[in-house]
Amino acid sequence: MTRLATTTLSLIGALVLAAAPPAFAQAAKAPPTALSYGSDAAQQLDFWRATGKTPAPLVLFVHGGGWKRGDKDSATGRYKVEHYTGEGYAFASVNYRLVPAATVEQQAQDVADALAALLKRADALGIARGKVVLMGHSAGAHLVALVGTDPRYLQKAGLSYADVRGVIPIDGAAYDIPSQMADAGRMMAKTYQQAFGTDPARQRALSPTAQAAAPNAPAFLLLHVQRDDGVRQAEDLEAALRKAGTPVERQGFPGRGLPGHMQINREMGNPDYAATGVVDRWLARAFS
Template structure:
């Protein structure tokens, strides 16, 4: 048995010995691994960022970096972090490359916090995404932003949230916006675009997280599923990125087909990487010029935003 696997089994055994049920022990171990990955990937905040509150809750804040050397209002990328809808933050789950790379490419870049489960619902989280965009739109002239060239980008649970906001217009309407205010959406390696399917076929280790986020009501689960909300209208363009996790591949392809059938332009791009490590790497390294997904996203942004 490999050393890494032996250590993992010993850790799970210790949790079980401490009175944690086997299934919960595996979930607790996975939570600890995620937290360690987040800590390892955390970097000092890129210089030049400004923090803005977009609501009264302490988590309703965002950081924004202005476009460098912009000649006139700049396009805006709004990033939504992952973390199973219950953890993560703009400070440790955005990766270190994005707030440097995108402003250097001529885009303003914002990374948002949002209220977390169980203190908030997934519906409130999607509303937070829309509210953060509205706060930036309202400050567009002062921040040098072109309010008509906005792209939503999110990783993991954040990929689900930006896809949901990009397919169910009620969240944008609740903030006084519409799909006309969103030029495109980039979900990164999400795996809950069809919630009922993921709760049926997804990894057993994630089922407690899904149940906490989406509950047991099939009607609510469907309403929170971008794939099942993808009938027109939608945001006009999508770029779906995934690594080689079977459920992530399956879910991205199904969402892409649903969007295309509804008349939205949806591209699907596949990259190397498996398991939690590949899932984390595509987020951590996006914006690194040496990482393949960076060039793919850069080319798409230039086509969509000009």
């Protein structure tokens, strides 16, 4: 498959996930607690308490959708809430403001602000301070990786990397924005230009790979399927994190193009899906 075809499928996958029908929504046993973390209608999140002992570590999930679409209700996947709360973790799924009404910088700040809002209520919600992992898929993978490599977003929210144990980007393909834009076809070029503009300095500032010099979040787990651009971008981010001395693991899983991109998010948390066990073991170490 050519880079152009693979990149086009990357966007299509993000858009399909963003428009996923309610059947993909979580079938949680208990309804979530809905919280606002800002004045904009999009600055909302859903929170589920851990099953069992509290205070509990927190997994915060950020949806994909090409930075311009997506929703916490349709893009979280079927299994995550029940699985991670059942593992003894609190779980939150975050909405953020979307391009073009907001900038990617504001989206990354929304992720940090959502975490700050949760930690401000940590005692009431049963969250263990200092035990947080950021997880995101597709465009959400880019956003959590950016927050995990550029400390300014957490600092502006009154937090630091001491508040985070790790970051799990899932099948992102935009960790090095200039490189990805250079490979983009016409369909992707418009989306990337809308999100990241034409200024090389801004594109670099929004590239986790370019921001990966220390300090970074304490640890990373990079997950991907077998999409050429996704593999290449994950490998380059891994190399940049290793160069900075940041602990990082990278795991690839079967799946190509749109179906693979969808599957790794949709099946995460399914005990029968291989990536679930990888994440479970990594979380157990990160939260120990």
